[in-house]
Amino acid sequence: MSDASRQPSPTPASEPGTVPPGPAPLRRTFRVWVVGLTLLVIAVIVALAGGGWWAMGQWADQKSFLAEQTARSKLQKPGMIVVVDPETKHVTCISLAAGHVGAAILHQLPALYRLGSFSAPKTDIGDESLKALGQMSELASLDLSDTAVSDVGVSYLQHLPAMVSLYLAGTGVTDRGLESVEHLDTMHILDLSRTKVTDAGLARLVNLPHLDWVLLGGDRITDAGLARLSANKSIRRLSLQKTGVTAEGIRKIKQVIPDLKTVDGP
Numbered sequence: 001m002s003d004a005s006r007q008p009s010p011t012p013a014s015e016p017g018t019v020p021p022g023p024a025p026l027r028r029t030f031r032v033w034v035v036g037l038t039l040l041v042i043a044v045i046v047a048l049a050g051g052g053w054w055a056m057g058q059w060a061d062q063k064s065f066l067a068e069q070t071a072r073s074k075l076q077k078p079g080m081i082v083v084v085d086p087e088t089k090h091v092t093c094i095s096l097a098a099g100h101v102g103a104a105i106l107h108q109l110p111a112l113y114r115l116g117s118f119s120a121p122k123t124d125i126g127d128e129s130l131k132a133l134g135q136m137s138e139l140a141s142l143d144l145s146d147t148a149v150s151d152v153g154v155s156y157l158q159h160l161p162a163m164v165s166l167y168l169a170g171t172g173v174t175d176r177g178l179e180s181v182e183h184l185d186t187m188h189i190l191d192l193s194r195t196k197v198t199d200a201g202l203a204r205l206v207n208l209p210h211l212d213w214v215l216l217g218g219d220r221i222t223d224a225g226l227a228r229l230s231a232n233k234s235i236r237r238l239s240l241q242k243t244g245v246t247a248e249g250i251r252k253i254k255q256v257i258p259d260l261k262t263v264d265g266p
Contacts, residue, residue, distance in 0.1 A: 068091065068113065068114070075091075075105060079098075079099070080095070080097070081093070081094070081095040081096075082094055083117075085114075090112075090114035091112045091115055092116045093116060093117040093119075094112075094115065094117070094118050094119070095117075095119040095120075097123075098121070099123060099124070100124050101123045101125050101129065106125075107132075109132040109136070112136070113137070113138070115139055116140045116162075117139075118141070118142050118143070119142075119143040120144060121144070121167070122145070123147060124148070125144065125148075125149065126149065126153065127148075127149060127152045127153030127156075130153040130154070130156040131156050133156070133157065134156035134159065134160065136160070137160075137161055137162065139160055139162060141166075142157070142163065142165070142166050142167065143167040145170055145171070145191065146170035146171070148171070148172065149171045149173065150171070150172040150173065150174075151174055151176045151180070154177040154180045155177075157180065157184070158180035158181070158183040158184065159183065163184045163186055164189065165187075165188060166184065166187065166189070166190055167189075168190075168192055168195060169192070169193045169194050172195075172196065173192070173195045173196065174195070174198075175197055175201030175204070178197065178202075178205065181208075182204040182205065182207060182208065185207075185209060186210060187208050187210060188211065188213065189212065189213045190208075190211060192215060193215045193216055193217030193241050194217045194241075195217075195218065197216070198220040198221070199220070199222055199224040200228075202216075202228045202229045203228045206231045207232075208232065208234070210234060211232055211234050211235055212234060212236050212237065213235075213236065213237040213239075214229070214238055214239070215241070216238070216239065216241070216243055217240070217242055217243060218243060219242070219243065219244045220244070221244060222245060222246075223245055223246055223249030226249045226250070226252070227249070227253070230252070230253045230256040233257055235260060236259055237261050237262075237263070238253075238260060238261070238263075239264050240264050240265035241264045245266065250262055250265055250266065
């Protein structure tokens, strides 16, 4: 056999991305190294992305706060009371005296995203004004007594998630307006005195699980309305101002809700 035939065959070159030839332990080490490096790269990418989202969230919060402070500086009207949380510096309550509210004030409301209470009785606030209030996710108390608000205005409030007390005394609200009110399942206090609500409309209040105090007024409310209202066992207080309710009607509803307390009734 010639010397040329004894020469070893050349080792083929490894293709890119393949495990290099060698002993099995070396190949396993290489695989572990590749997997570890891949996981490290993924972890870095996730961390950077998470930090980016956090920074964006902080920037958005700061932007909202600055917008709120700008709006707060424009809330200037004689008789207006603005309550600010001393720790968070957020506007939490606005109270307006009787009279003209003004579009300039209503225009600032959407920026007051932590507003929890808005009171504007005997003002010229109307249905269109409630569009802004209907977007306030933390609004819990709203007093619209003796205003021109109607069923249309109340419809803008039906998706408020934190509403606890709603005062509609002396407004143009009818039974149709209660179709919107029945969606406010966090409601505790509802004032419907001196409205156009009738016995039939009270059936809309049956499915409000936290309704504790209902204020009613006017001769459109009779014993028949109380009979419908008795289906809501959460009610504990009932105000009956100049209604058509009789002592017998009160006796019957108290048979169904023994803890019920009535005021201003017969």
